[in-house]
Amino acid sequence: MITGILLAAGAGTRFGGDKLQFPLPDGTPIGVKAARNLLSAVDQGIAVVRPSDRQLAHLLKMEGFRVAFCPNADAGMGTSLAFGVTAAQDTDGWLIALADMPFIRPDTIRGIAGLLRAGAPVAAPRQQGRRGHPVGFAREFFHDLAQLGGDRGAHPLLAAHAARIQALECEDPGIFADIDTLSDQAMAYHV
DSSP states (O other): OEEEEEEEOOOOTTTTSOGGGSBOTTSOBHHHHHHHHHHTTSSEEEEEEOTTOHHHHHHHHHTTOEEEEOTTGGGOHHHHHHHHHHHTOSSSEEEEEETTOTTSOHHHHHHHHHHHHTTOSEEEEEETTEEOSOEEEEGGGHHHHHTOOTTSTTHHHHHHTGGGEEEEEOOOGGGTOOOOSGGGGGGGGTO
16 A cells, blocks of 8 residues: 655745645645645645645645644654654565645556556656656655655755665656746746
8 A cells, every 4th residue: 555645735825825735827726736646646735734734734634534633743844754654664675755746647647656556665857867756765764754754855865875765757847847936827838
């Protein structure tokens, strides 16, 4: 079983707050679009959100996610990632996705999940030699993931195990397209 962890606990300060509920051109909130893409490829999904983000939690529950409220989300992405993995210990692997990356194609996400199911220790999409999101980790990385903290996410873990990353070569610009500012939202017309 592969569990999707949707990291949705950021403060959205560069965006001006509440970015995951901001509508894309088709009216779908940013976080909901990312959630749908992730859930299409995994067996179950857990969304890590801030305790105060009840409306977003409700939207993600309606999409089929179990919601885990991270009490110390302000400590950074690594802390939220560790919290999410700990909330989903009973699984064969985790596919870690960012809720502000709604343009990743579902087939790309399914490809990463497929690599995990086939035994890859770590899997990530790659385009023109550059690694993108989402990233999948096999069960053997549970303790390493559960120990993460701060705002670097899994970057130190990926650097330490770079030779073990199985790449999914793709032509998906969405693997690099995150929405950090209001002007980033305009990329929806170009991805």
